[in-house]
Amino acid sequence: MTETTSDTLIERFDAGEDVLDYFDESAAEREKPDPNETRQISLTLPSWLIEAYDAEARRRGIARKAVINTALVEWADNLRARLSA
Template sequence: MKAKEFDQAFDEGLDSIDEHIDWSSAQRPGLETRRINIDFPEWMIAALDREASRLGIARQAVVKTWLAERLDQGKRG
């Protein structure tokens, strides 16, 4: 399948593109994860937990979302 045909099939949402991709080895460049440890004071953890509960998401998701928003602002500013 040529790139132009592949792009058209993808844009049209056709399932036939799956046969041309090895999804088991697919990668998202720049989005690989690495584990880090951060120590927070108790009051921050409590505040994060309250916000996570309010949003119905995990504490880690709150931290990731807030950091991503702040870093994105830094790129624009």
């Protein structure tokens, strides 16, 4: 029997073999995402919504991106509050 290395484990996985027997599932931990990490996305929005964000940005004297970020954070906070209630 050949020694199991990370390379042979990857080969077995890629070949569709079950590799869970090589891991101690009781010691598995889920990596928690860093809440301060940022990622960039691209959005396609209807013109009327962009115009509304632009108007709000002008009113507040801030960038459109800041208005969108604020709106998304408020939405996520409201969703989190509803789900935890």
